[in-house]
Amino acid sequence: MADTVDALARKAAALYRSARYDDAREAYRDLLALHPNRADDWVNFGLLLKRQGAFREALAAYDNALQHQVTGPEEVHLNRAVVLADDLADPASAHAALEAALAIRPHYVPALLNLGNLHEDAGDRDRARTVYARALELEPGSALALMRLAEVTVFDDPGHPLIERLRGAIARIDLGPLERADLGYALGRALDQCARYDEAFAAYRTANQGSRALAANPYDPQGAQAFIDRLIAAFPDAAEKEAGADLAPVFICGMFRSGSTLVERVLASHSRVIAGGELPLLPHIVREQLQPYPESLVGRDAAFYASLRQRYLKGLDEMELPIAGLTDKRPDNFLHVGLIKRIFPNARIVLTRRNPLDNCLSIYFAHLDPTLTYAASLESAAHWYEQYERLADHWMGLYPDDIHIADYDAIVADPEAEIAGLLSFLDLEWEDACLTPHRGTDQVRTASAWQVREPLYTRSCNRWRNYAAHLESLVATFGEPGRA
Structure with a gap:
């Protein structure tokens, strides 16, 4: 019986990977109707439903994953928050989902970053700054947390400690292209506010080099x-x-x-x-x-x-x-x-x-x-x-x-x-x-x-x-x- 269940799960996952999304959706429905206790498959089903634009159904799938004691429930609460904020324009419910994630794992940096983003969207710069600073304290090497903190900071001095920290971070030789882009855009913005235009342009050039490296293909005129x-x-x-x-x-x-x-x-x-x-x-x-x-x-x-x-x-x-x-x-x-x-x-x-x-x-x-x-x-x-x-x-x-x-x-x-x-x-x-x-x-x-x-x-x-x-x-x- 277990072999049959695993075979159904592999079939659903293979259809998803092959971009046969309608077929994958039906396969997950069949699998989970017969075996509703498969928490990880509820998560995968939720990801598929979100991709197809069935946002309420995606939330229901994530809820089923939580009810069946999924491993890493804080990640599922984060997934719910993303759907609620990005797709359903429900920041209050998204905030509650992030708080649920942080109640399980108080040092969960992805949830903190998303919470800071909600504060940004609401125009609450102080709360956003507090949350991003906490994320950076927990992960001092996080380019994303440093970038987010810089984005909610107003600069008027090129010697600002955050600018110096951005300079030091972007000079690291082990940066990936996404980190280089994150830091470069943040440094460019900070230097622009300080009217250091040539230095700002150089930072933006570095950022765009990172962005180009992330693209599958270059721009084709x-x-x-x-x-x-x-x-x-x-x-x-x-x-x-x-x-x-x-x-x-x-x-x-x-x-x-x-x-x-x-x-x-x-x-x-x-x-x-x-x-x-x-x-x-x-x-x-x-x-x-x-x-x-x-x-x-x-x-x-x-x-x-x-x-x-x-x-x-x-x-x-x-x-x-x-x-x-x-x-x-x-x-x-x-x-x-x-x-x-x-x-x-x-x-x-x-x-x-x-x-x-x-x-x-x-x-x-x-x-x-x-x-x-x-x-x-x-x-x-x-x-x-x-x-x-x-x-x-x-x-x-x-x-x-x-x-x-x-x-x-x-x-x-x-x-x-x-x-x-x-x-x-x-x-x-x-x-x-x-x-x-x-x-x-x-x-x-x-x-x-x-x-x-x-x-x-x-x-x-x-x-x-x-x-x-x-x-x-x-x-x-x-x-x-x-x-x-």
């Missing part, structure tokens, strides 16, 4: 251009609007670091808007159902897109988010505007734009996912920016009345006029609260979480001038603002 060509070819015509069509979120998208978080915070200050943040729903649909993309969409009928709409709405339901007044602020959804307008024909799209020199520099300075390979060099960031503009122009040509360009530099220079135009586009009446988005109390889970908690400011405009000596490639591509 020809492949990127071909992908945009294929998207344009896949959506040559506008989708027809539907009278009385279902409600749709407001999709806010554009280049990373181009102001999408600011735009969402402005809108979330309005009484009729709910900030959804960077919802994973649309990318998940594309990844799981629409490969190869966009070619898989050829010949699809209205019923097919209606089924995708229902899947998206089911995801909102799982996250307990209403669709009325909701924003979906996922920057890279700009790739999917054509798909969005097939799924939600009446959707409004806000495309964010920023001075390309500042935008590309900010991308280069941001600790983005290494799979975003264009971010690891200024030249590739500039090339991807050009592809974004090319695709944005195509979408604007198809949907001129349903797309609004929100220009970051214009918003911070003349907030009242620009915000009035944005609200008018969305058929929202003026509310003064939209001029003070920093007063919002929502969680913010982006690289710009601290910036958007400050009053509107212009100091990030023309930031590129601090680094002009290093930006020959960007100036060659885009020219220098203000010069013919």
Whole structure:
């Protein structure tokens, strides 16, 4: 009997490793229906369900693992916290899960780091700093804990002890590429705050070298251009609007670091808007159902897109988010505007734009996912920016009345006029609260979480001038603002 059970478990695991996720899901269901006491398999089932976007079911699987006395229960509580925070936008429950992990293992550094991150998202810098300092005390050699502590520290002295500690850590010869990236981005940010721009740029260069080493393949300009060509070819015509069509979120998208978080915070200050943040729903649909993309969409009928709409709405339901007044602020959804307008024909799209020199520099300075390979060099960031503009122009040509360009530099220079135009586009009446988005109390889970908690400011405009000596490639591509 044991051999049969183990064979079923091996089969489920093999299907999972082979990316046959639907088959693996059924195999785990069969196995655990017959043998519900297999705690480790409940954990594996939970990981699979999370990957498939079945977040509530994943939590139930983790609960079963805990009920059956899984080894290392603190890790399962951590898994639950990640789902609750990242996928279900439930920071209070995530906090409780992390506290449960720490009750079992008080020195569990991964739980401390995630707890600090929740404090960051809530805008509580002091609590975040305390938790990160505790994590670093427990693991003095942790590059991640040191980076997180530096990220919640404000620097005005290049001799600050944390800067010296960052310098010493990044000089170690035994660092892996991820640690080098973590420390390099943190050191660059600290030196930038101290106006040590040449030293900051050198630190960011080191960080991006580490990030490039983590990517499976380097940025491919020809492949990127071909992908945009294929998207344009896949959506040559506008989708027809539907009278009385279902409600749709407001999709806010554009280049990373181009102001999408600011735009969402402005809108979330309005009484009729709910900030959804960077919802994973649309990318998940594309990844799981629409490969190869966009070619898989050829010949699809209205019923097919209606089924995708229902899947998206089911995801909102799982996250307990209403669709009325909701924003979906996922920057890279700009790739999917054509798909969005097939799924939600009446959707409004806000495309964010920023001075390309500042935008590309900010991308280069941001600790983005290494799979975003264009971010690891200024030249590739500039090339991807050009592809974004090319695709944005195509979408604007198809949907001129349903797309609004929100220009970051214009918003911070003349907030009242620009915000009035944005609200008018969305058929929202003026509310003064939209001029003070920093007063919002929502969680913010982006690289710009601290910036958007400050009053509107212009100091990030023309930031590129601090680094002009290093930006020959960007100036060659885009020219220098203000010069013919």
